[in-house]
Amino acid sequence: MGYEYFEVTAEVGIRAWGKTLEESFSEAARALFELMVDTSAVRPQSTITVELSAESLDLLLADWLNRLILERDRTGCVFSEFHVAIAPQGQGFSLRGEIRGEPLDRARHDPRIDVKAVTYNNLHVLQQPEGVQVKCVLDI
Numbered sequence: 001m002g003y004e005y006f007e008v009t010a011e012v013g014i015r016a017w018g019k020t021l022e023e024s025f026s027e028a029a030r031a032l033f034e035l036m037v038d039t040s041a042v043r044p045q046s047t048i049t050v051e052l053s054a055e056s057l058d059l060l061l062a063d064w065l066n067r068l069i070l071e072r073d074r075t076g077c078v079f080s081e082f083h084v085a086i087a088p089q090g091q092g093f094s095l096r097g098e099i100r101g102e103p104l105d106r107a108r109h110d111p112r113i114d115v116k117a118v119t120y121n122n123l124h125v126l127q128q129p130e131g132v133q134v135k136c137v138l139d140i
Helices: 021-036 057-075
Strands: 002-008 011-018 046-054 077-089 092-103 124-128 131-139
Touching: 002 021, 011 021, 021 057, 021 077, 021 092, 021 124, 021 131, 046 057, 046 077, 057 077, 057 092, 057 124, 057 131
Parallel strands: none
Antiparallel strands: 002 011, 011 131, 046 092, 077 092, 124 131
């Protein structure tokens, strides 16, 4: 499991990986929030459940990360723990996630970049025998 960032003009890219789809989606979420705050300082005090569905895994990844940004904006919380379950559903996929965090505390969380959204540029989910890699670009 892990993640890294890559440069894109006026944006930031995330490449994350794990042994499973769920691990790679969780790592992408962790990378997203690490861009915004010091996640090691975020306590998992409250839990929000997220349920999504999409036609493809690529779109599910974008919807997942965009939903996390929406929850940040809606609740004023930042998140540090991400638990994901993904399953086939009809012609697409469903995701059920639990995100844990707390209200943003500027003194403790070290605010960084304000991420606005996930773009559809360089968006992909690559399943390989050794694991799953996901990639996306963030609008900042």
